[in-house]
Amino acid sequence: xxxxxxxxxxxxxxxxxxxxxxxxxxxxxxxVTARENLVKKAEEELAAKRESLKQAKAAADRKSLDxxxxxxxxxxxxxxxxxxxxxxxxxxxxxxxxxxxVANSVLEDExxxxxxTVDRLQIAVGEGEQQVTQAQQERDKRAKEVxxxxxxxxxxxxxxxxxxxxxxxxxxxxxAVKYRRLVxxxxxxxxxxxxxxxxxxxxxxITPQMRVALNSGKVIFCNCSRLLFVPEGG
Ligand SMILES: [Zn+2]
Numbered sequence: 001x002x003x004x005x006x007x008x009x010x011x012x013x014x015x016x017x018x019x020x021x022x023x024x025x026x027x028x029x030x031x032v033t034a035r036e037n038l039v040k041k042a043e044e045e046l047a048a049k050r051e052s053l054k055q056a057k058a059a060a061d062r063k064s065l066d067x068x069x070x071x072x073x074x075x076x077x078x079x080x081x082x083x084x085x086x087x088x089x090x091x092x093x094x095x096x097x098x099x100x101x102v103a104n105s106v107l108e109d110e111x112x113x114x115x116x117t118v119d120r121l122q123i124a125v126g127e128g129e130q131q132v133t134q135a136q137q138e139r140d141k142r143a144k145e146v147x148x149x150x151x152x153x154x155x156x157x158x159x160x161x162x163x164x165x166x167x168x169x170x171x172x173x174x175x176a177v178k179y180r181r182l183v184x185x186x187x188x189x190x191x192x193x194x195x196x197x198x199x200x201x202x203x204x205x206i207t208p209q210m211r212v213a214l215n216s217g218k219v220i221f222c223n224c225s226r227l228l229f230v231p232e233g234g
Pocket of ligand 1: 200225
């Protein structure tokens with residue numbers, strides 16, 4: 001087996017490593033963004049719960065005010081009742097007082113219900129606040145991990161790029177030009193191992209002449225454009 005195949009194998013392995021490290025570098029910020037979106041979602045849910053709470057409190061306040069108004073009205077009627085000058089007037093006022101008392105009893109029930117709603121929503125707001133805090137903590141934790149790893153990953157990219165550059169020196173002339181275009185488009189996939197006579201990129205058989213040329217250390221491109229190499233023990 002020729003040296004060129006060993007060199008191409010090495011180049012392929014380096015490109016694959018470089019691709020992995022670059023993917024990891026790109027993945028970090030995406031993960032932070034995803035967690036940032038979860039924070040926004042939790043904040044929106046919390047805002048909706050706070051708005052519901054505000055409305056429930058306003059409804060309870062409104063009903064309490066109605067109750068006070070009615071109570072004052074009853075007190076006024078009571079005074080009129082005491083000053084009633086006839087039985088007829090007395091009965092009319094008494095009827096009004098009774099009707100208002102019934103209305104107040106309904107209002108009192110409604111106020112109780114409203115206060116229960118307020119209590120329930122207050123708990124929901126508390127939970128929403130916890131969810132926001134938790135989402136923020138998870139985002140911050142991931143952001144820190146990503147920031148901490150960034151320098152090391154970038155250094156590794158630089159290191160691998162240097163090694164790739166060195167390994168690429170086995171290619172010259174037109175082969176180097178073709179390779180450069182391929183690697184820009186496909187990364188490590190620019191190179192494809194040959195399994196027997198099958199290109200592992202397009203799963204098509206190469207000709208026996210191509211295989212012989214490969215074995216003798218010639219640089220061969222498959223019909224699918226990939227730069228072919230013989231794998232370890234292949
Ligand atoms: Zn192919």
